[in-house]
Amino acid sequence: MSDNPNPVIYVQENEIKDEEDVLMSSRYSLGEDELDPFDEEEIFDLVRNITDPEHPLTLEQLNVVRVENINIDIKKSYIRLYFTPTVPHCSMANLIGLSIKEKLARSLPKRFKVDVIVTPGSHSSESSGKYIYTIVNYY
C-alpha cells in the first residue's frame, strides 16, 4: 500500500507544448545573437513532468515541485531546488529526490552546482541529511 493513497491534486500552470506556441512565446527570443539566460521557470520545465512513483500524476500536479521553490544564481552558477513530499512520512521521498537530481544532471550544463533539498519541515527524517542531493561534476 502506498504511503499516501489520496493526495491533493493541484491545477497545472500552462506549459508551452505546441511547436508553434514555442515560436510565438516571448520566452524564446528570435534574434540570432540574443541571449536567453537560465531562469527558474526553465529549471521548473525540466522537472515538472516527472511522474510520481506511486500515482499516475506529475510532481507538478502533486505540488511536490513548485516554481517558487527554485532559486538560481547565475553569477555563482548555483541552483537550489526544494521539493515537498505529499506527506511527512513518505518513503518515496528519496526516490523522488533522486529522480529530480538525475533529470537535472542530465539536462543542465556542468558549470552549475545544484542542490536538491527536501523542503524544511515537510519530512520526518529530513534532519538525517539523507535527502540533500548535490550535483557537482557529474560527468
Place this chain on the structure above:
Amino acid sequence: MSQSSQDETIKCIEGYVNPQSEESKKTSSLNSILLGLVSKRIDIQDIVLGLGDYLNTKDSILRARGTLLLSEVLCRLPDYKLNQDQIHFLSMFYCDRLQDTPCAAEVVKEVHPSSLTHAHRKMVLQIIEIMFNKCLGEIQELKNDFMVGYLQFIDNEKDPRNLIYSFKLMPKVIYNIPEHKNFLESLFEILSCYFPISFNPKGNDPNAITRDDLSNSLLNCFSCTPLFAEYSIPFLIDKICSNLVETKIEALKALVYCCDRYGGEAIRPFLEDIWSALRTQILTHKNASVIEESKKTIFYLCKSLTKDQKVLESFLAIMIRECLHHIKSSQDSKIAIYCASILYQAISSSLLSSKIILIHVLPNLFKFFKELQQEDSVTKTNEQNSVLGLFSDLLKANSLAFDINSTSDTEVINPLTPFVEQLYQLFTDLLVNPSSAIRASSIECLSFLYISKKVKTNENGENEFLLDIEKRQVIIKNLVSLLNENDSTLRHKSLESLFNIASNENPKVINEYAIPTLLQMINSVHTDSTTTDQLKDLKNYLEAFSKLCTHQPLLESVIPQIQILIQHNIKDTYQNEQDFQKCILILKAISSILEKSTNQVTMTICSDSILLPLIKGLYKQIIFSSPTTFNLDYFNQILTASLKMIHSIVENTSLDSQTKKLYSLIDLFLKGDLKVLGFTDDEISNKQILPFENNITKENENIRLLIPIFTTCISQSKSDLSSNDQLKQSLYEMSLNTNVSETTSISCNKAYASILNKQPDDVNNYPTDFEFFENNLIKVIKSPESPIEYRIRCLDLLTWCTKALLTNGNKINIQLGNCISDIISTVTDSNEITSRASKSFDILLDNTDVLNEKSGSVIKILYDQKFFTLMFPILLESFKKYKATPSISSHYLMAISYLLRHVPKEVLLSELNEILPIVMQSLKSNDSNSLELLESSLQTLKMLINETPNSFISYLDSLIPSLIQISVKSPQYNLRRLALEILTLISKLLPFHNLFQFKQDVTTGIIPCLDDKKRIVRKQASNCRNNWFILQK
C-alpha cells in the same frame, strides 16, 4: 474397361481416400477421376466398385472419406448422366448413410482426442457440426452422454485452428443441448484457461488466424449463456485485479461484453464485486490506460444496464454512496477528483442514469457546499472550487447524455429540470466571490447551465433552453463584463464560456447585448488619451469579438457592423500614432476573422457588402493624400491587413458573384473608371487613376501601390480571363517593370500565372508556346548585357509561368524546368541569378496562396509527381557533372533539396538510394554560404527519418557525428535545434542494437548544447540527451 485403367482408378481412389496422403495428391487424384468420368474412360459403377470396402469399413474416417469421394464426384459433375438403376442405387446408399449418424455420435463419444493428430481432431469437430445441422434430434437424444464426450473432446486443445472451430461450435452446443446446464462449471473451466488469449500468429500462416479472431470467438463462448455469469464474472474480476496491464484491459473489455449479453438479472448478484473492482482500479492504479479503460467500462456498463432499471438503480446506488462519501471527506484530493470522473462517465452514459444520479447527488452537493461556505469561506477555497468543478462536470455530462440519447420527442424531460433555479441562484451568487478561481469555476458552471436544453430542438430547429430568456441575458451580461478582466484565467474562461453559449444560442440573442456591447467597447477606446492600458483593453475586446465571429451564423449577422468598422478605421488622416495603432489592430482582427471563415454563403455576403467599400477606402488614402500627409509605412500596414481580407473574401465567393465584381474591377484599374467605387464627380474632379499606365509622373507614383489589390482579386478569381489581351499585357509589363517594388512585381507574376493556368489549351493566342518564353525571357536572363534587375524580374516571371503551366499539366512545363536548371550552370556572371534559379524549384512545387484549388485553378492530377520523376534525373545529372565546381554543384544540390521537400513520401522512398548519399553529402559540406542548403537538407533528413528510419542504419557512422557537429557548431540556432531534433528522432525510431554504440558519443557530444545561449536549443538538447540516456530495447 482395360485392366490398366482399372488399376489406375483404384490407385486414384486410394490416393484420395487415404487420410495420410498429401493435399496435392488428394486433389490430383480427384481431378483424374473426374477427367476419366467426363471422357467416359470410366463410369460411376467402376468408382463404386473401386471404393468397395472403403464404404463399409469400420474405420469411420476411411468410411467418411470414401463417402466424401463419391459425393464430390456427384457434386462436381452436375451434368453427368445417370440411368434409372444408378440413381436408385445411389439414393439408397445415401439414405443408408443418414442412419449411420448415431454410430458417428457413438464414435465421437469413444474418440480419445489425445491419440489423434490435429487434422483428425478437426475432422471430428466438423462431423459434430454436420450432425448438428443434419440430425439434431438424434444428438439431443444422447443428452448427458453427448456432453461428456464433447467435454472430453474439447478439453486441452492447443492448436489454434481447432480452437477457433471448437469456440465457434460451443454456442451451438449450448443452444441445442439443454443438458449443458449440468456441466456449466466444467465447460467454463475448459474455456477459462484460454483467457486472455496469448497467441502470436506466424507472419506467413496461410490460414491466418489472428489473435483477435480467437479472442472474439472465445468471448462469444463466455457470453453465450447468462448461466455462465456465476463463473465468468468472478473470474473476470479476478483477472481485472491481476498484475499485468494487458490482462486487466482485456478483462475489462470482456466484462463489458459479457454483462451486456447476460442482461441485468444475471449480473445482479455481482454488482458490489464489479463496482469494488472497478473502483480499486480507478482510484489506486498507477497506469493511466488502466484507469481510462476502467472509466470506459463504467460508461458502457451503465449504458447497457439501462435496459433493466432496477439493476441500474442498485448499481448506481452503490456508486453514489461511495463517491459522495469520498467527495465529502476530502474535496480536492485525488480520490475525490477521480470519483467525480466516475460520476461523469455514469451520467453521460444515458438519460436514465443521469436522472437517478442527479436526484441523489445534487441535493447532497447543495447542502454540502453550503456547509463548506459557512465553515470557513476563505481557507476552504480549494475545496469549494473542487466541488464547483464537480458541478460543472455533472452539468456537462448531463448535456452530453441529453444530446445523444434523447430523440426529438418533446416528452423527454431534461433530468436537470427540478434543480435549475437552485443551480442558477448558487452560481450567480458566487460571481461576486472574493476568490477569482471560484468566480472562474462558477462562470464555467453557468455556461453549462445556460446551454442545457429543455427539449432537443423544437419545430423551428431552434434550441429551447431550461433557463428563461431573462436569466440567460443576465448570464451574458455578466460574461461580457468579465471580458476585460485583468486576471487572464478569468478573462479566458469567460470568453470560452461566452463562445460556448454563442455556438448554441440563436444569434439574435447574442446580437441583442453581447455584440453591441463589444462593438461599443471597441469604438469607445479614445484615441486622444490612448494609453497602453487602453490598447490592452482593445486587444481583449477584439479577441472576444473575433472568437465569437468564428461561429458562422453569428458572423453572418454581424457583417454590417464589420463593414462599418472597416469604414471608420481606414481614415484619411490619423490624429497620432496611437490612433493609427488602434485602427490597425481592428483591421488585423477583422482580417483574421475573415481568414477563418470559409463558408461560401457568408463570404458572398461579405463580398457584396465589404469588398468595394474596402477598396474605396484604400483608394481614398492614395487619391486624397498630399505628399506631406501621406505616410507610406501606415499605408503598407493597412494594405497588408486589407489584402488578407480581400484574399479571403474573393477566394471563398462563388463564381457567379465573383465574375461581375471582377469585370468592374478590371474597368476600375485598367480604364480608370472610378464610378465603380461610387465616387461622385465632385470628389474625383479630373483625377486620372491608372495604376498600370507606363508613364507615371514622380508625384503620381503612389498609385502603383494600389496594384496588389487588383492582382490579389485576379489571382483568386475562378473565371477564365485569358481572352482579355489588355489585361494580360498590363500584368506582363508590370511584372518586368524594374521601377516598382519586388512585392508588387511578384504579385503581378502571380496574377499573370493564374490567368495563364486557366487559359484553355486549344486557344492559339499567346503565350503558351515555348518559343515565346525562349525569346522574351530566357534570352534576357542569359545575356550579361541586360541590367541585372531586369534579368531577375524575367527569371521570377519565368518561374511563376512555369508553375502555372506545371500545375495544369501543360506539355512544355518540363522544357521550361529544364531551362531553369540550365540557367544554374550557364549564367556565371551573377550569383544572385543562379541562387534564385535554384530556389525557384521551391516555388514550383510549394503550396502557395495562388494556383490552388480554392482559386479555381486547373490542377492536373499528380502533376507534382510527374514533374519530379522527369526533373529529378536532370538535376541529379547536372549535379554529378559539376561536382568539381562547388559554386555550381552546391546550387544544384539546393535545387534537389527543394524538390525533395515537396515530393510525396511514396515517391521519395522509391528514389531513396539516389537521395540518401546526396543528403548525407550536403550535411558535411562546410561551405559557409550554404546554410540554406544545410537547412533544407536537415528538413529533408527529418522527414526521411520519420518515414523510413531503418534505411539510415548503414549511415549512422557518419550521420551521428555530423549531427553532433552541427548541433554544437552551427552559427544558426535554428540549425542547431533541427540537428538535435533529428538526433532525438533517431533515438526514438531506430533499433536499440544499432544505436547503443553511439550512446556515449551523443550524450557527451551534445553537452555544450545544454549551455547554448538560446533557450529553445537548450530545451531540445535536454530532451535529446534524456532520450539517449534511456535508450530501450
